[in-house]
Amino acid sequence: MIALGPGDGTHFNDSTTTISLPYSFIGGSTWPIQLRPSRPGRQAAHTAAPPLLQHRRSEAQKDRAEPTDRSQRYHPQDGRSGSLLATVFLGSLCRQRQWASSTAQLPIKPLPNTIFSFISLAHQPNHPAMSDIAPILSTALIPLTSFISLSIYLTSHPSSPALRLFSKSGDIALPTHRDEGLDGALDELDKDPFDIEDPQVLEDGHEVEPEKFWASMWRRKMALILLLLLPFACNIALLVFTALQPLEQDAKTQALLQPILVIPSHLVTFFLAIPYLGHNSTATHWPTTVHLATVITIQFLTLSFLALLPSDPLPRQAPMFLLAVFDQMDLFVLPPLTPLNILQPLLPILHLPPFLVMLFIRRGPPLHVDPTIIYPPKITNSIPPLDPILDPSKPNLTEEAEVTVAEWMLFSYATNVIKKGYTAETMDVWDLPVLMANMRAMTQYLTIRKIYGRITKRLGKAEGFNLLWKVAKANWGPLLAQQSLAFITAIAYYIPHYLLQLFITYLENDPTRSHPAWGWFLAFGLFISNAAVFLASGIIWSISTTVLQARIKLQLNTMLFAKTLAKKDIAAMGDDTGREDAGKKEDKEGKEEKEDDEGVSSKSQIMTLFTVDVDRLTDFVFHAFAVVDAPVEIVVATLFLLQLMGVSALFGLLATLLCLPLNHIASKVVVTAQENLMKSRDQRTALMNEILQGVRMLKFMAWERPFETRVQGIRKRELHWQARNYTIEVCFNVIWALTPVLVTVVAFLHYTLIAGHRLTPSVAFTAIAVFAELRYALNALPETFIQALQGFVSCRRIEKYMAFAEVAAVEPYDGDGDITLVNATFTWPRDDSAPAVKGVRSTATTPKNAFTLADLTLRFPAGKLSLICGRLGSGKSLLLNGLLGEADLLTGAVECPRSRPDTMSHVGTDVPDEQWVLRDMVAYVPQQAWLQNASIRDNIVFSAPWNEKRYQQVLEACSLTTDLQILEDGDETEIGEKGLNLSGGQKARVSLARAVYSRAGVLFMDDVLSAVDAHTAHAIMENCLQGEIVQGRTVLLVSHHTTLVSPAAAYIVALENGDVKFSGTRADFVDCGLMDELDAEDVKPQKEAEKLEKTVEEAAMKATHKSVVSLSGVAAASGSEPDSETSSLAPEDEVTLSSSTAELKSKPPRKLIEDEKRATGRIAKEVWATYFSALGGPIWWFCFILGLVMTMLFPVAEKGWLQYWTGRSPEDVDEHSSTFYVLGYAAITMGGAFLTNFQYAVMYYGSIQASKKLHSKMLESVLFAKLRFHDTTSRGRLLNRFGKDVEGLDSSTADNFVRSLEYGLAVAVTFVSITYVGGLPFVVAGCVLLVVYYQAGSIYGQTSRDMRRLDSVTRSPLYSMFGETVSGVVVLRAFGASTIALRHMMQLADTNMLAFVWSWTVNRWLSARFNLLSSVAVGVTAVTVLIAPGVNAAMAGFALAFANSISHSLLFVVRRFVQLEQSMVALERIKEYSELPREAAEFVEPRPSASWPHNGGISVEKLEIRYAPELPNVLHGISFQVAPREKIGVVGATGCGKSTLALSFFRFVEAHEGRIVIDGIDISKIGLTDLRSRLTIIPQDPTILSGSLRTTLDVFDEYDDADIYAALRRVHLLKDDDVVTAAGVAGEDDDETRNKNVFRDLSNPVSEGGENFSSGQKQLICMARAILKRNKILFMDEATASIDYETDELISKTIREEFSDSTILTIAHRIHTIIDFDKVLVMDRGHIAEFASPAELLRDHKSKFYALCKATGRTEFKNLKTMAAEAERKRKGLGASPKA
Secondary structure, three states: OEEEOHHHOOOOOOOOEEEEEEOOOOOOOEEEEEEEEOOOOOOOOOOOOOOOOEEOOOHHHHOOOOOOOHHHOOOHHHOOOOOHHHHHHHHHHHHHHOOOOOOEEOOOOOOOHHHHHHHHHHOOOOOHHHHHHHHHHHHHHHHHHHHHHHHHHHHHOOOOHHHHHHOOOOOOOOOOOOOEOOOOOEOOOOOOOOOOOOHHHHOOOEEOOHHHHHHHHHHHHHHHHHHHHHHHHHHHHHHHHHHHOOOOHHHHHHHHHHHHHHHHHHHHHHHHHHHHOOOOOHHHHHHHHHHHHHHHHHHHHHHHHHHHOOOOOOOOOOOOOOOOOOOOOOOOOOOOOOHHHHHHHHHHHHHHHHHHHHOOOOOOOOEEOOHHHHOOHHHHOOOOOOOHHHOOOOOOEOHHHHOOHHHHHHOHHHHHHHHHHHHOOOOOHHHOOEOOHHHOHHHHHHHHHHHHOOOOOOOHHHOOHHHHHHHHHHOHHHHHHHHHHHHHHHHHOHHHHHHHHHHHHHHHHOOOOOOHHHHHHHHHHHHHHHHHHHHHHHHHHHHHHHHHHHHHHHHHHHHHHHHHHHEOOOOOEOOOOOOHHHHHHHHHOOHHHHHHHOOOOOHHHHHHHHHHHHHHHHHHHHOOOHHHHHHHHHHHHHHHHHHHHOHHHHHHHHHHHHHHHHHHHHHHHHHHHHHHHHHHHHHHHHHHHHHHHOHHHHHHHOOHHHHHHHHHHHHHHHHHHHHHHHHHHHHHHHHHHHHHHHHHHHHHHHHHHHOOOOOOHHHHHHHHHHHHHHHHHHHHHHHHHHHHHHHHHHHHHHHHHHOOOEOOOOOOOOOOOOEEEEEEEEEOOOOOOOOOEOOEOOOOOOHHHHOEEEEEEEEEOOOOEEEEEEOOOOOHHHHHHHHHOOOEEEEEEEEOOOOOOOHHHHOOOOOOHHHOOEEEEEEEEOOOOOOOOOEHHHHHHOOOOOOHHHHHHHHHHOOOHHHHHHOOOHHHOEOOHHHOOOOHHHHHHHHHHHHHHOOEEEEEEEOOHHHOOHHHHHHHHHHHHOOHHHOOOEEEEEOOOHHHHHHHOOEEEEEEOOEEEEEEOHHHHHHOOHHHHHOOOOOOOOHHHHHHHHHHHHHHHHHHHHOOEEOOOOOOOOOOOOOOHHHOOOOOOEEOOOOOHHHHHHOOOOOOOOOOOOOOOOOOHHHHHHHHHHHOOHHHHHHHHHHHHHHHHHHHHHHHHHHHHHOOOOOOOOOOOHHHHHHHHHHHHHHHHHHOOHHHHHHHHHHHHHHHHHHHHHHHHHHOEOHHHHHHOOHHHHHHHHHHHHHHHHHHHHHHHHHHHHHHHHHHHHHHHHHHHHOHHHHHHHHHHHHHHHHHHHHHHHHHHHHHHHHHHHHHHHHHHHHHHHHHHHHHHHHOOHHHHHHHHHHHHHHHHHHHHHHHHHHHHHHHHHHHHHHHHHHHHHHHHHHOOOOOHHHHHHHHHHHHHHHHHHHHHHHHHHHHHHHHHHHHHHHHOOOOOEOOOOOOOOOOOOOOOOOOOEEEEEEEEOOOOOOOOOEEEEEEEEOOOOEEEEEEOOOOOHHHHHHHHOOOOOEEEEEEEEOOEEHHHOOHHHHHHHEEEEOOOOOOOOEEHHHHHOOOOOOOHHHHHHHHHHOOOOOOOOOOOOOOOOOOOOOOOOOOOHHHOOOOEEEHHHOOOOHHHHHHHHHHHHHHHOOOEEEEEOOOOOOOHHHHHHHHHHHHHHOOOOEEEEEOOOHHHOOOOOEEEEEEOOEEEEEEOHHHHHHOOOOHHHHHHHOOOHHHHHHHHHHHHHHHHHHHHHOOOOOO
16 A cells, blocks of 8 residues: 555545556556555655556456555555666656556656656555566676677687688788888887887796696586586576466566577577687687676576565565565465476576586686796895796796686685795795786886887976876776776665665564565675675775786886986986075975976986875876766765655755865865975985985084984974874864765754654665765765875876986997097087976076087097096086087087997897907996996996906906905905995996996096096006007096096097197197196106005005905005095994905805895884884873774764664654754764764874874984994985885874774674674674684784885885986996896886785785675674564664674774784884994083194004904004194005094094094093084095085085185185175176186085086085184095196195194095105004105105105106105294194
8 A cells, every 4th residue: 555645736535545557567457556544643754756646546446355464555654765777767668568548547747756656656565567677677687798798709809700800911001110111020220229028028927737727627618518508408498388388478478588588698608618618828718718707607696586586575565676576475385396387496506507617717827937037136046946936847927827717806816825924934025926927017118108109398288197198098908997897886885785775674564574585585685795796896906906006106117217218317406405595485486486396307306206206196096996986876875865765865965065165175275285295205305315325424524413403394394294184184084074974964854854754774774874885985086086186296297207308319320430529519418398488498407507518629539549638627527428428419510429228238148259349339437436236246247248258357457356355255245335335446446347348349438547546547547548458449538647648548638618728649739738737747657666566565465365354345445545435434344354265255245235124023012112102191092092982982872873763663652853863863973073083183193293203213313323334224225214114104104003993993893783783693603703804814914014014125126226227327328228227127116016916915815805704794694683583673774784884894904904014014114223223422521622622633542443342453553643733644555444544533433442632632532523523524525415505515504605705715616816796696797608617606506416516526615615614633535536636736735725723634545645744654454654754754765655656657756755855845944843
């Protein structure tokens, strides 16, 4: 019966009205619908317009008795929840059937009335339409799926007959590739060198035992075909027997429909299965497997559904669509055994065997791939020799290559990895299966390169969009799958809710469980629907992470890396390191510059692209499915709610529109905060980068505290923005929590108070479940939107970088002619791609850009040595860069060979000596040696073919043999990052050896001789540059050693300030008098002196051999070697050499850069304790726990209130009005929305405090760590801790912590709630589930932690490689090693991707299992409710609402906890670096007076130094006195202890015995800061910070401009007549002067690492800094090595004048720099050999000093003697001995 209320527009009397509707489907019988007036006070619960049936009494009705059975008296309040889709379908069906008759008519009303009429109609009792439509709709699904599958098969399958038919061969095709010939072949020279392909990497691997596999699959396929015949035969029989059945026409048509619809699907199955037998390759076999599995599964599930559907109607007071009415039948009475009754249930049963066989058909045979082609040598060399990964007969590729369909959906291919992770102590790269070819860097690189192409200019407005489009195009397959599945699951999410509503309705209407079949069917349906939705969403997540995120990461990283290898190396402005003045300036900048600010130029900004921007973009892709999923969910939910609650739902949903403007504001605020946060983070990273690069200088200068303060300043700003971010997040959490609450409250208000319906459990709990589902959709949209905006900012930055100008392509060169320049003008590279701002190029970023070399017409002869000389800053390096193609050629022509980017890839393996030299290959030795973090041998060989004989020749020619003998590991010694464990000279010679060993026919050398002493320079000149090894090769050498080099030079070029001063032969050079200007140094060393020199050297060598060798591989300090502060080996550095060299060589080489440590097992208690104590004290914890308790109780209160509200039986008298219930509900939910976010506010506050404390602690620890730590830790690793790990601590740890607790408590509450309802049966089921959950979770946690650690550890080498390449790109390009670098980077990327992909796969493995368990939990709860006595519908709704959320909570409690543990891995790493061994105290009371040292007197007393207590002494009890203001030169052979002596003054090495006293104070008794800030050192490797000239010279703003200019004049960077400009004001003559002096304006920028200055200029800047500091004691470590002789003379004079009041100790390599000093200290094997004035030592022909001077050559020796005598005469003549 349908009760119609008085307001329905129908008139009633008290009698019951029944209307009949004729139904022509089944024999024309009529179906009575009874209408009776509603009982007063019982409002209709449905807000849909009631059935507007115009009813007339029909005659037929009178003949029918009114049904008295209660089950047929239907009340309208339960008539809800059909599907709108079905209604519309039914509506169209009705229109076709013309439901008009004499007995009842449906008036044609406008929508929505008509729709609701149909809904109401669908809800009629016994309405036959649905009983027919359910089977018809379901059965129609079978052929539909089959035909979709078939069409995909025909259009895409490799062996599809349709494809073979349409792809005709033999047609003429035009070239499709720009380098392709008409024959389709690519010319080797024309081919793009960056298209690197390795067939082995591009295929999955080779099959292991393929015959055995395919034979087994053939048997399974055969079984499948035979088993498919059975259901086919059964269906045909069913069709025949149905046709023979004596039924009326309509009934027969309907009965025949099912078997007829199944036949086409069976035929499709056979069509696919027969050729399937012959598929013997994975490419054809696997797609067919997927197609067949889909078709057979749909057949089996649909037919099973139809067979299980109970035939009696669902007991309810308004029946449902789809499950409406079937012939009533007693459940336990068996039907008669007719053929039809047997065949119908048999059909699904016969589909089961083929379905099971399909589950056992695998994807392909197991595969093995050679790990050496996938991973870098460092990894493959570490693999244990017997490891199965190396055995070609055992598979080592991921089991994903051999899965079945079911295993693929459940991620079972990760099971073995998880088992291994659970049992193994720790996982290594080789413990993980290798990924498939489509997940490797090379495959992805080639894909994106082909699609993206090359951009030569900026794209303007399209920037960013273009990249997005190209990335989408490259990944269209997975993206399409992701979005399609998202669309399907968005609809499917609501099926469980729909079934939940049916289930509660069933319990409402059948409290006695008199129809158990429906209860069981719905409980099973709840389980199946949940499981199916979870599986589908699991696959979406898998596509998003392991496929899309991983691939796009690889694509962007490789593309950016390839771009870096081709991009012009523009000396970028220094990074914004967050100085205050920079901040003020910035505010004034115009908007256009902000537009351009997203660009990327400096090295650390380029690093940010790799480390941050790529991740940001992939994070968006990860959530991209929400773009489809959320809107579809919102639409479906809206329709569902409309149908459930009618118009009330619309009012509720309108409330969400109020929140949309808020979301818009939110997105703007969030983006601003995020951009500022990123900016601060970039500034901090840039400053940390500079600090770590110059950490030695910081320590020498005692600048740790000031720089710490500067970092903390930026950190404070960063945390300010992080806090702002958190505040916004909490506010919007509240808004987003309020949105669904508002919707629910408004909907319930309208439903009960305005529409006047009674709220029943089935409406209330279903509505809440749907609103909760809707909450995810509504929240996902703004979140995805914000992520999209952040991702787009990164997109723009990446695309901007991709548009940077590239170096000119390499033109083919015939390789025989001279190197010629005709009217050539060069300038430092500029970025041509940048758009002009106001007509001016925006990229005159640095002084370098302003400098030009004009109008050069030169001819360097082939096969000869040419010399390029000239003063400091005259353009020598620019000339070499121009020839290398690195500088911009403005006018004129250059003919010079250049290496192709792939030259090194084609150098061959076994090359005969006569073919060794390649004429068109170039090698380059830069002024600042660029070395890789690898062994010395690897650095020299540099991927060239190995030739033992040649290698030995090169070592001798470059004077490296003696050095390698000293090093314990010889040429296997690992070079630290930037070569930090080699002295300056060793670095230069390794760099030289690399060029000489290479196959290059042309060698460009930039000032290699300045870093070595005179003796080594002679040796290199004679044995190398004039030796046999470079015979016939063209050599261009930049050098200040004109006297030494010019005799051998066939051609000489002298430059001055950007112009050619001279070019021609040596004879002309001497004649024109330039020779005298530059220097005089005799090149013919006397035989005798040579012999003597050798003995000094050898003696020194032997001594060192016996005593000490550095662990880092460098003996401390050298005489024949410019030792520098870089070789300042820290304590513990020296070890004794075993006397047996053989024994020595057999040991594996030690690592200088230790492998990054990774913790194992669970996170240690100490790490948790560190975090908990950092969060806050007792008050904070009290507030936090309070917040948690509130969060826990509100959901219970909300659902409890609903149960109280809806659980009353209709007959009960209710003392409260509806208003009371609605307002109570509103109060609880609104209050909950605010108070449940209280815990977040508290947590985020604590998190900011913790971040502040932990970062400060690590920063201090790293800055004050011993030097040894910095020597053995790569900068990439430290930056990883200060970057990625700190970011993780700031942004995700707190969130993971609070959510882990929240979800954990939610699970606890859920279990308690459901147990309260379900009693004992549930307690048992719950405990079993919990045990299973715990097991799965702990196994997963162990593996997942390991993966995260492995991910962090494999990321560091990748970042280091990025950094190394960015700084050494010129060398890589010069050698033609770009493609080798790219290939190596791909191997590192593959290694890192392995950890990334497996960590996500393991995550999906867990989710799939947890979700199935959760589905079981829901099913078990439903069954518990079903069998537990006394559980009414309201309690059941309460329990099921919690059970539904348990799936979400349980999964997230494990996942969030594991994410928390992973965040704690970052904390673990931060903690490790917060507890480093520290140097001695900064200050010791009593502190020395402010004026100390006042005189500069030094007394060294019996000083003994050893590098570790158990090692022998390096300095053996030395004693000497230095009077105030004395100038002392320190000389001696390699390893004699010069550096150790210098370091002991700064206490980098502590005295074992004895002491050093300065002005009466023992330096070991004062603090390090006091000591180091009062001494000055000018190092050999000058370190200058980026910024402006002013900030570089005066780091802490202590001097005014006049002082700084005076210092610059003193070091001759400014001439006396140079006009200086006020800072920031351009001089009037700026534009006219070409190559004006940049030092005239202190606001001129200094780029990162001072790259826009030459080495000589950098040394002078350091000296100017020392002059400003004016300390009483000055140490100089060959401070003028890179300076021409003329300037050197002037500098020596300056030092004498400026520091006449200071005591100076100089470690010298050029003897003439110290010949006029007061005394010379000659060291030998850690003892003092001689200590007297130079003149005195020269008079003693047996002295070591005499031998050293004599070795410089006859003329120079004469000069030295004269200078020494002159100095002595002056001292005596003046009578002012410093001792006086």
